[in-house]
Amino acid sequence: MNNTPCAIALFSGGLDSILACRVIASQGIRVQAVKFVTPFFDYDLLENEERYKKKIMSQFGIDVIVRDITQSYIELLNNPPHGFGKNFNPCIH
Numbered sequence: 001m002n003n004t005p006c007a008i009a010l011f012s013g014g015l016d017s018i019l020a021c022r023v024i025a026s027q028g029i030r031v032q033a034v035k036f037v038t039p040f041f042d043y044d045l046l047e048n049e050e051r052y053k054k055k056i057m058s059q060f061g062i063d064v065i066v067r068d069i070t071q072s073y074i075e076l077l078n079n080p081p082h083g084f085g086k087n088f089n090p091c092i093h
Helices: 015-025 043-060 070-078
Strands: 006-010 030-037 063-068
Touching: 006 015, 015 030, 015 043, 030 043, 043 063
Parallel strands: 006 030, 030 063
Antiparallel strands: none
């Protein structure tokens, strides 16, 4: 059994998430980055997910998983649990 500490990171691909992953990894913690995509952001990554994952690993040493959350995101937009905010943002809490 591997006792190496692990962390999950929400990964946008921007400088802040790259640095956060690298800082945590530099402390000996294995980081699993997760990038969520929908048709509204980064959906094109699904065309060649493996190329994206290899690019992020080779450039930054970050292991990233890409997840398409389109269906649940559309459901949220169609029926937010607590209505919409003043800027038509769905309220979930």
